[in-house]
Amino acid sequence: MARRRTSSAAWTAASVLLVVLGLVAARRRARELADERAGRLAPLGPDGGTEVPPAVRGVAARVCTWAPPPLERGRRRMGLAWASPVTLVGLAMAVLGGGRPTWDDRIGAFVATGVSGPSGWALRQAGLGANTMGHAIVVRGDRASDRLLAHEAVHVRQFERLGVLMYPLYLWYAARYGYRENPLEIAARRAGPLTSRS
Numbered sequence: 001m002a003r004r005r006t007s008s009a010a011w012t013a014a015s016v017l018l019v020v021l022g023l024v025a026a027r028r029r030a031r032e033l034a035d036e037r038a039g040r041l042a043p044l045g046p047d048g049g050t051e052v053p054p055a056v057r058g059v060a061a062r063v064c065t066w067a068p069p070p071l072e073r074g075r076r077r078m079g080l081a082w083a084s085p086v087t088l089v090g091l092a093m094a095v096l097g098g099g100r101p102t103w104d105d106r107i108g109a110f111v112a113t114g115v116s117g118p119s120g121w122a123l124r125q126a127g128l129g130a131n132t133m134g135h136a137i138v139v140r141g142d143r144a145s146d147r148l149l150a151h152e153a154v155h156v157r158q159f160e161r162l163g164v165l166m167y168p169l170y171l172w173y174a175a176r177y178g179y180r181e182n183p184l185e186i187a188a189r190r191a192g193p194l195t196s197r198s
Helices: 002-038 058-063 074-095 118-124 146-177 183-189
Strands: 102-104 110-111 130-133 136-139
Touching: 002 118, 002 146, 058 146, 058 183, 074 110, 074 130, 074 136, 074 146, 110 146, 118 130, 118 146, 130 146, 136 146, 146 183
Parallel strands: 110 136
Antiparallel strands: 102 110, 130 136
16 A cells, blocks of 8 residues: 555656646746747747757757667667657647648658647747657648658657657756757757658
8 A cells, every 4th residue: 555655656746747847848938939039039040059058068968969860670660669658649639639640651750730729729839830749740830841840750769769758858958958958959950851761
């Protein structure tokens, strides 16, 4: 009985921590967007935000350059399985938002365009065109550019390596550094052109 209470308390503490990190990250992003609108921050251009910021050091600085290559054919199933809990959430968000997920072989993920509803609202509030959840990419617009998909493909590969651990790591970095200086986002912004997976 005591073990069950300890386990339940640990899950509750972890959940509260994730919510707090999410709220801090959302607040930082709102400030960044307000600063962009007021001209205190230049908007991120197509090639902007790829340098490692001076405040980001140690492991986080190395993460800024971490764009894992696509998994080899034999390991793809493991990557799909490892990220599958998050992928299921992403597919549900896409369908609930009116999107129709279709598999994109170049990325190795489902892409749903024209997503509206709560998912579209959340993307709009965060000033984002798309969000990756495992092997599911939800896109606010009716079409996703190759540049946007190349960026999201890096997140797919990060999810393949980290699975559900991607969320706490992403939220930690977003709460600490904000969206613009989030090492996982910097790594994705450094993405090269979209190419087919082998």
